[in-house]
Structures are given as C-alpha cells and as structure tokens.
Amino acid sequence: MQNKLVDVEKAVELINDGDTVTLSGVSMVRAPMGFVREIIKAGKKDLYLIDREPGMDFDILIAAKAVKKVRVAMLGFELFGLALNFRKAVENKEIEWLEDTCGAITNALRAGASGMPFVVVKGVLGTDLVSIHEKEGTWKVIEDPFTGEKILAVKAINPDVAIIHVQKADKYGNASIEGSRFEDVYKAKGAKKVIITAEEIVDTEYFMKYPEKNTIPYFYVDAVVHMPKGAYPTACPNYYNPDYDEIRRYLAMCREGRVDEYIKEWIER
C-alpha cells in the first residue's frame, strides 16, 4: 500500500478541465463541500457533473462557472426552493443538462462499478425521458433476449473522477462511510480516479479490527485528503448535522444576486 495522503491543492490537480465528475452525498448530506471550494479556487472549467440528487455542491459550482453540463435526477434545495444558479444557467442556456431518473442513474453507476457496459432497468418506459436519452445515446429500448419483452438498456456511467467525503480513512485510501452510503461506493468503484476527503485519518489497524467498515478499499483510491468539516454546511453523519441556516444564507444571497460575494467570502475563509 502506498501513502496517498496529500494536500488538497495536490489532489485537485487530478481533475482536468472537461472531466466528468461525480460527488458524494445526497441533497444536504455528505457533499464534499470542502473539496468543491478547492475546485473553484483552482479555476477548473467545463466539468460535466453527474449525480442522483445533489444540492449546494452542484449549484455553487455552476455559479462559479466551473460547469459545462449537468446530469441529475433532481437538483434543488428541498423545502428551501429551487437551485437558483442551476435554474438560471439552464434557462439561459449557459449549461447543458440531461435529466435522469433515480432508478436509472443509480443503476448506471452500479453498472459502472461492476464493469458492465450496460444494464437493463425496469420502469421508465412510457415517460418522456426515454426519447431524450435515446437522442443522447445514454439509453436504448431493447428486447429481453429471453422473453422478447421491451426493456430499457442503460449505459454504464464511469466518471473520470469521483470525489467522496467519508468519516474515516487511512493514508493509503481505505475509507469508511458511516451511515447512509447512498451510491457513493458505486461512484468510487466505477470512477477512473477517486479522491477521498475524510473527517479523520485513522490507522490501518482500524480496518484490520473492523474489516467490514472498509467501504472503499485503498486500491480504488488515488488521493486522500484530511479535511475535517469537509462536508460543511451539509451533514456528515456521526460528526455534524446540516447547517440549515448557512444553506439558507447561501440561498438568500443567491436570490439577492450576491452569489459571487458568497463564493469569494467562502473561498477566502
């Protein structure tokens, strides 16, 4: 095992402009916000962001002009309202977007993790998403070779980079997601490069004692960054809850057209 513990500035170099990137977490939970800040600082461009149901991480990257395209099943702030920068960028055609559906995009990520070129997925047929994705080349309606029934084939997703915030990791990249995993394990296992940001760096003995806690083994991982509070203001289970006030402050500033100010303050903090 090789030591992969690096400074965040080093880890961010693994991302190239134009890469497809997926981020950990869902909505206001375990988004790799600390790393998102570094992406913005580093001035990355033209990213193609992919996730099931992200939130502030995607919206602020869009606001910072780091994004070319977005593929999500949902992107919003739940009860707090729409993702304003996402909405504006789409409506003004500043970014491309591809709407997915949870069951298809999660299966596509799992297929990517499993080394399957595509996967068949039930449901979906009959909705308007089918023609959108057939045009995009991401889905295709096929016949089940055994029964002849129509079924949706979904191309696997293997992102260039997955950035996964976890509770604990060792310096080699063994990483432990505690509580809800969402699709984060599949994202990591299917990505070409994996960056782990961790609340805590633990000794490898931790995994030798609790091998079942090793949710992303080291050989999948390219860089480990020690980043306490790395999901803030979203939650990191067993460490901190979402800071709803801070998220609302972000949204209020977005509504007031002051998102640049928020970002500036945030990356200089």
Place this chain on the structure above:
Amino acid sequence: MQNKLVDVEKAVELINDGDTVTLSGVSMVRAPMGFVREIIKAGKKDLYLIDREPGMDFDILIAAKAVKKVRVAMLGFELFGLALNFRKAVENKEIEWLEDTCGAITNALRAGASGMPFVVVKGVLGTDLVSIHEKEGTWKVIEDPFTGEKILAVKAINPDVAIIHVQKADKYGNASIEGSRFEDVYKAKGAKKVIITAEEIVDTEYFMKYPEKNTIPYFYVDAVVHMPKGAYPTACPNYYNPDYDEIRRYLAMCREGRVDEYIKEWIER
C-alpha cells in the same frame, strides 16, 4: 415486524419437492448443514440445487436422493478430492447437471436480487459452456445495443428458497453475516422464500445499535431457526472453524460405500 422464529420442523415445510434451492456458504464455510439434515429427515425430493462452489451440503443431499438437478461452478472437497456422490450420480445419470462459471452464476444471483431479468457478463465467450447454456436457455450471446459488440446475457436466478446460515439474527428475521458474505446476501434478496438459521438469536436492539450489521433485513425473511453449530462440520466465522477430520471421515465412509450409514448416524445424532 412479525415473529418468525420457528422450530426447524416448521421451517422445512417451506420447501416443496421440486423447488430450486440455494444454500449459503462456500466449500467448507458456512454451509447450512444443520438445515440440510432436516431436509433429508423430512424426505424432500427432486430439489434443483444451485450454488457457486458448494461442498458437503450438496454432496450429502445427493447421496440422500433429495436432488434432481445441480447447477454449480464447482463442487468438490478441494484437497480432499472429488465430491463422490455428486460424481457418481452424474456419471450414472441419476441427476442432471449444469456447469456454470463463478462470474456468471454470481452475476445471475445478483441480478435476481436486483430485480433485473438478465444481466450482461464479460468473459466466458469462446468456452464450451456457452453452447451448453444456450441449449439450456440460461444464457444467450447478444449484441451490446450501444457498441454492437458481442456479449453474454445471463438470465437472473431467483431460487424458490434460499437457506442462509448466519451468526446472528433476531426473531423477526434481521440477520447478520459476519466476515465473508460470499453471494449469500444476493441469494437471500433474490429468493422467493428465505430461511435463516442462526448461531445466536439477538435482540433487535443489536441492529438498532449497529444498523450496518443488518445484512439481510427482516422483510426478506420467511422463517428464522435458532441453530447453534448450524454450519458444522463446515466453519462459521467468529464461532468455529471447519472440522476437517469430520469432513474427511464423511469422505472416507463415502469411499467405503458407507454413506447411508453416515447419513443415518447423522440424522439420528
């Protein structure tokens, strides 16, 4: 949650003659031997046994004339030699057999667990197994709808019954496999009925304290049987190692044509 803790005699009634049945474990580890004994005692017939790499569990069921067909990637006793009753039954055409390959049968079980009618699997093409399975209707070489490349489609396996021996379960069926899981979680999640045999019955509080240890949640499970030493003479990690001497004694008796005697002694023990 409903109390599903029952006597083994009650649980064995869930199996019908002719059912497709899959058993937990691999080789000499965590096979549900105690339950296998009950199947023999109950005189079940014409079972179609399916597993990746079983051992004594399958061989003794074959010896007891409970089996009509076997589908495995490998069935033997490793360094101790061939599975004599399996071998004899196949060579004498007393049972049907279908040889599978680990990567395909495990994917078929995972597809069953995932509710996919079939799954595409790399490798395998070019081997003689393909025509055997195409005849059987279990595999089909298809074209990847996105690339046009030839790839193997493998029909999902959804056994009638999965019998899974675990370390800990509560009376509702929440079950914890400790250590190697093999494909047992997929077997359970894909089967029409699930029988859990457990070394220990624990309070549900155990799972509330360690929710990530709940590898087979209660709603998949039809019956729970408290069965200490339920994998013996195969191993149950954290509880006991394989009893190699006992397994060799079984094989020695098989070689001497005394398997009926072994079975009689075993089920009367």
Place this chain on the structure above:
Amino acid sequence: MHVADVVIKAMAMEIGDNDIFLHGLASPLPALAMHLAKLTHAPNMVYINVADALDPEPNSYKLCLSSADPRHAVNSKGIIELLETFDLAAKGKLTGMFLGGAQIDSKGNINLTCIGDYYLPKVKLPGGAAAAYLTPLVKKLIIWTTNHSKRVFVEKLDFVTGLGYEEGKQKDVTIITNMAVFKTVQEGFVLKSVHPDVTVEEVVDNMSFSPVVKEVTTTPVPSEEELKLIEKLDPDGVRFSEFKR
C-alpha cells in the same frame, strides 16, 4: 386544524399493514404519514426513507428540514441503500411511493421536469427524482400537491416525467391536495373526498380539466391522539413549510 394534518392523515390511510413504503427528498408530509400509519393501523409496514434508513424509531424521530437528514436514520434497524429499494421495486415488492407533481394531468401523470420545452425551458424544475423509474413499478402511487390550482391540474403536461393510471395494471393512484383527494381509475380522475371547509365547486374550479364527481365524502381528519403523534414527530412544524400562507 392545519390542512397539513389532514393531508398527512389522508396519506396515511393509503398505507396498509405489511406494505413497504419509501419516501424521497422534500417529503415531510409523507415521512409523517408513514410514521402515523405505522403507529396506528399498519404496525408491520416497512418504512424506508431517503436517509437510507429502515424503520427509524418513532420515539427518537424528529422531523428535520432535509428529508435525507442523518437524524432521520436514528435508531433505525438497518441501512437500506436507495438502490436496494429500487431493486425491491423492480421485483414488484415496493408497495408504495409518494411523489409531488408540478403539473398533473387527468390520468395522474406528472411533470416534475420543466415548464415549457425540455430544450428551451421557461422554468427548469428540480427534476423528477425517482418518478420515471418508480411510477410504473409501485402498486400504490400517492401524488401530492399543496398548490391545488389550474396551473397544477393541466390538460396536457409540458413533459411526462411520471406515469399515473396505466390500463390493465394493478396500481392504485391517489392524488392528495390541499383541498381534496382523488383516485385515477379507468373511468377517470375521480374526486373521492373534499377536505373540511372546502366545497366541491372550489375543488373543480381550480382545475383545468373536469374530474369525475359522483359520491364525494369529506376527507377524514386525524383524531386528537393522531394529532398528538404528528405533533410529537414534528414539534418544529416542518410539515407546514410547503403551504403558502
């Protein structure tokens, strides 16, 4: 009594014992309805939420602003990845799901994607989430809106994100609004009940298509005891957030 509590009770009544239900993001009303059902008439219901939690313990549960808040997993009995719930749906074993609808048509089809054209949207909505995948797979689909209006109940959807009534399929489609409860069945979009203090006329006047109006009852309201349960699960009143004042 706030209409939120009427909606929660109406949702809960759709949940049967032994059902397996999931709620997604932005779903305080479904979250409470599932607890209410489980604490009353459906004790064996399997409760799965978007925090990947199986049967979170109601006694330690407190409704938070994000439906995925880790506190919604407190004292749960297991972690169920959302994908595992989707697998259940593919196997025909997920009984029910709750979904919102920015637009709803007379079949109970929903649009959550965009207002206007997909490629030139007037409004980009948050997106359909699980709608396209789950709506054809569940046995019970519960669509809700807290904005019963002609803008929501439209003749034609701008985009079909999820499917409501499907001919020949065993699927119970219920639409619950801040005014009424509907079922979409073969004969159409049937008004089943109106909430207390709402008239059938108000309900119909605020829709762009005409529902079938035959035997209309008054939507049952939660009992005192049920209200206490709801209040205990949601002391901060998160359930009111969706309702405009």
Place this chain on the structure above:
Amino acid sequence: MHVADVVIKAMAMEIGDNDIFLHGLASPLPALAMHLAKLTHAPNMVYINVADALDPEPNSYKLCLSSADPRHAVNSKGIIELLETFDLAAKGKLTGMFLGGAQIDSKGNINLTCIGDYYLPKVKLPGGAAAAYLTPLVKKLIIWTTNHSKRVFVEKLDFVTGLGYEEGKQKDVTIITNMAVFKTVQEGFVLKSVHPDVTVEEVVDNMSFSPVVKEVTTTPVPSEEELKLIEKLDPDGVRFSEFKR
C-alpha cells in the same frame, strides 16, 4: 527442497508490484506464492482470496486445508466479496488469477469440467469454477498442475472450460508444473525452464504434444530466506498435499 517450494517460487515470480491477484479454492500453492511475492519483490500487490479477504496479514496467517477457511481472512484490511473481484476483472483491473487444469492443450486452454462427453461424462470433474469467466479477462493467467503427464497435456481437450493464449490480447499465460515452466505465446507452447534435477527430455516425453524448446533455463529455487517465509506461512505442510508421493 520439495518441488512444491519451487512451484511456489515460480508462481511468485509472475506477480508484479501493484498487481491485483486473486486465488480461488483448492489453492495452497497460489496462496503461498502471493504471500511470498508480497513479502519480497511485490509489497504493493493487492492480495485477494476466496475467503473474501483483502490483504490478510502474513504475520498472523497460517495456511489451512480449505482455501476459504475463515482463518485466511485474519487481520485482513477489508472484506472483498468474490463478486467484487469479478467486477474488477470485468473492468480490466484484476491482473492475475491461478487456475488448475485437468487437461491442458497447446494453447494453454484448460478443461476442468469432465473427461469424456459433457452429457455422458466418463469422469465428472469438480468443475471450472472461475475459469470460463476469468481466463478471458485477466492480464496474467497462471495455470498449474502437479501432475505433469500425457493425460494432462493433451492434443485436444474434452471440454474447453477456460481460454489460454488468445491472439491479439494482452495476456501473459504461464503454465507451471511439477517439472517445468511454460509460456504460451504466438509461436506456441514454449518451454521456459525445467525444475532442478529434471531434464528437458523428461518434460517433453510426458506431454501428448510437443512444446517449443529453444532457450531453456533452470527454474530458480527459493532462497533460504524465502523458504523460511514459506515454512512460517505453512508450518503444517499443506502445500505438499497436491503432490503424489
């Protein structure tokens, strides 16, 4: 020195640093070879075994009779379901695998299924295990037999369970026996080395087809230190079980 140790060393030499290797059931020799490589020239090798263990700690490891014995997972750093290793293979990331061969042909194809016809077998063998799936996917395929004989090295397999050399594919196929080491390459089944005290003639005479014999060396044997490592990992001599006396 027992030939088992020569075979183990030969196997270990095929393993590179940063490789990801798996061994299956009935594999004491590969298990020891993987440890030996990791303890010497390939410290970063990823060790995965059929006990679902990632990098079991060599200091607490003791070779047991079943390759899936839970003791083979002792102090490992993670649990890797076999299916996850297969997923790695599908992604082209599993470097190597060891497989036996009841019959081996001049391409390095193997039969592990049956002697005679599939539907009317003279001998039903245990089965191919992962062979059909993994042999086309790994970058390094190591086939071993402890029974170097005409019965094993056959002109034509009764059944093609696994694929050896495949034209145009980046795949290093090594065959290691109790007498010699071969590679199958475009020009054929090439004898690379014979074990100490074995002649080229003996090797060739015990095969039903003729290997390419050009530059043949003597198979390196483990050093004293390496022998000590092997002995420490396998104090009970499980590695000798496969060899007939």
